[in-house]
Amino acid sequence: MSKTVAVKELYVKKIRNGTVIDHISAGHALDVVKILGIGRGEGDIVSVAMNVPSKTASKKDIVKVENRELKPGEVDKIALIAPGATINIIRDYEVAEKTRVKLPDSIRGIVKCANPACVSNAGEPVEPKFMVERQDPLRLRCFYCSRIMEKPDVLKQF
Ligand code: CTP
């Protein structure tokens, strides 16, 4: 079979209802699974395809979660870990909504600062806030104490 034909094959079958997170940069599907806490005993049906050929990038990962539509907070988490991913909400086999995730210039409330002395960890009503210095690879700077947080630091919290 020629390579061109293989690209057209469906790697994971279509789902009836749920969420497809597509165009995840190759190798990052499991980070997405981790940050969403999916598959952790809640009975979620999750399919993961890794390193599949893609139209735009050379390879991509895909995560499909059946019978569950992601909440806005979960979409923001995906933006941290997989900038450029596409979130497709599937209803009755059709793509009902398609959103390309985008990381804003600053993020609040999702990630905690790793510096124990940071004012955002002092038990005060100060919501953690970070400036996004770089999207990929991720680099965040705490608005209060300037602590740099990178992707592994963020993943540790989920
Ligand atoms: N998909 C699915 N189940 C469905 C419908 C779609 O798993 N019932 C998946 C497709 O396999 C694809 C993603 O959802 O990975 C988006 O579907 P679609 O918009 O039809 O594909 P494309 O046009 O290739 O998407 P894009 O333009 O975002 O690349």
Ligand code: ZN
């Ligand atoms: Zn801080």
